[in-house]
Structures are given as structure tokens and as C-alpha cells.
Amino acid sequence: MAWALAERPELLDAAVAARPALVSVSFGDPAPAVGPLHEAGIAVAAQVNTADDVRRAQEAGVDLLVAQGTEAGGHTGHRATLPLLQEVLALADRPVLAAGGIATGAGIAAALVAGAAGVWIGTPLLACPEALNSPAARARVCAARGEDTVLTRAFDVAQGLAWPERWPGRALVNDFSREWHGREEELAADAEATRRVVEARRTGDLAAAPLYAGESVGLVTAERPAADVVRDLAVGAERALRAAADLLTGP
Numbered sequence: 001m002a003w004a005l006a007e008r009p010e011l012l013d014a015a016v017a018a019r020p021a022l023v024s025v026s027f028g029d030p031a032p033a034v035g036p037l038h039e040a041g042i043a044v045a046a047q048v049n050t051a052d053d054v055r056r057a058q059e060a061g062v063d064l065l066v067a068q069g070t071e072a073g074g075h076t077g078h079r080a081t082l083p084l085l086q087e088v089l090a091l092a093d094r095p096v097l098a099a100g101g102i103a104t105g106a107g108i109a110a111a112l113v114a115g116a117a118g119v120w121i122g123t124p125l126l127a128c129p130e131a132l133n134s135p136a137a138r139a140r141v142c143a144a145r146g147e148d149t150v151l152t153r154a155f156d157v158a159q160g161l162a163w164p165e166r167w168p169g170r171a172l173v174n175d176f177s178r179e180w181h182g183r184e185e186e187l188a189a190d191a192e193a194t195r196r197v198v199e200a201r202r203t204g205d206l207a208a209a210p211l212y213a214g215e216s217v218g219l220v221t222a223e224r225p226a227a228d229v230v231r232d233l234a235v236g237a238e239r240a241l242r243a244a245a246d247l248l249t250g251p
Ligand SMILES: Cc1cc2nc3c(=O)[nH]c(=O)nc-3n(C[C@H](O)[C@H](O)[C@H](O)COP(=O)(O)O)c2cc1C
Pocket: 001, 024, 026, 047, 068, 071, 072, 073, 074, 075, 099, 100, 101, 102, 120, 121, 122, 123, 124, 212, 213, 214, 215, 216
């Protein structure tokens, strides 16, 4: 999170020290992070949510853009994936990935045919045993429908997090979001509500803790190893791409 790096530059040092192939720097200006990452031989991605974000990320010298639609789980912008992707592709002079709401092989194929160089997923991995979610959270993810998410600042405001207003978070609706979403100003002054979320995060109380998930959560119905999820997506994408070619030539 670029805005967090501004206050805590040691987080970037920790990311470099882990020697990853790629670091994603999003939600703010990626420019200060690009130099140190490139010097360490690490490629840089930036998620973008608007046309202005694209210009800023390209000027900063990132290697890869991720057009992140509002369907995505976690913090995101307000533009839908497909129109945003098309606009980013028109502006970009480097590879663009599509993110937000993609959870099937056919969905991947659609993004690739639209011109994306690949896709970037989060929600389809939320019920994987490799993820840090508790068993109760994984069960909630598996039971949730696509209609059960809310894009809200309530959890950030409750925790006093310095997330800029333009990036709310998409989470599963719960008792806390039902009570406070849309009443953020009042929430900021309510010490008891703040305490409730902080405590809920500590104890894993899903009625008040945020469980970030995107609109594709309705497609996540079983706990499965991450490798199986990714393999099925790849197989499904290939099948869908072959079927798409048949649309032109006949089977
Ligand atoms: C639980 C969760 C946590 C996330 N945390 C971050 C994060 O810390 N930084 C970030 O850049 N994106 C984060 N994201 C967003 C993902 O990078 C990605 O844009 C999103 O998951 C893609 O859309 P999808 O959720 O519909 O697959 C998170 C997403 C989820 C679901």
C-alpha cells in the first residue's frame, strides 16, 4: 500500500529483503518505491483504478499495470473491471493484467481476449487452506453469495486506519457493516464501535471483523488447495479460448 509506505518506509526494506520476483505497490504514488525495487532486481506492478492512476504508474516506471475493478475483494476503486480494463489498455504501453471478479477459466479467457496479458486473482483463493483465513472464515466464504459483499469504509474508519477515502474495501456484509456502512462520520466518533472491530479482529468474531472478499465469492464453494484452483482456472481458460475460436470457424 503506497500510502502506508510513506509513513513506514521500513516495510519496503522488508519486502526487498524477502527477495521476491515482483512487488505490487498500489493505492497511492508508486514512484518512491520503484527505484529501490528495480535496483534490487525486483519487477514492480501497480494496481490502477482510474485513468490518472495509469499515467502516474507509467511515469513512475512500473513494469506491469493491473486494472483493478470495483468487483475485487479488499480495497479497490469504483470502476467496473471490463470498462476500466478497456480504458487502461488504450492508455498503456506495457503489459496490463485484469483484476476484480475473475474466478473461472471462461472469465480469464474473456480478459485475455479483451487484451489483458493475464489476470490477477484474490477472492478465488480465499477458501484455500494455504490462506491465513480461519476455518470459520473459509466456511463463510464458501457459503456467501455474490450479492453478499459491500464496498465500505466502515471497517477502516472503525480501526482508525489512514486509508485514503477513494479506496474503500469490499468485504462480506456482516452485522457491523449493516449497522455502520454509510454512517462513517458518526462511526469515527464512536469509541465503542471502534473497540468492537478491534476486538473482533483479535478474537476472529466474523459478526464485526472485516472479511474481505469480492463479488466472485459466490463462485467459491469449497475449500481446495491453491494449486488445484489455479490448475482448474488454467484448464478452463484454455477450453474457453478454444471454444471462442470455434465461434469464428465452426467446431
Ligand atoms: C482478502 C484480500 C486482501 C487483499 N489485500 C490486498 C493488499 O494488501 N494489497 C493489494 O494491493 N491488494 C489487495 N487485495 C486485492 C487483490 O490484490 C486483487 O486486486 C483482488 O483480489 C482481485 O479481485 P478478486 O478479489 O475479485 O479476485 C486483497 C484482496 C483480498 C480478497
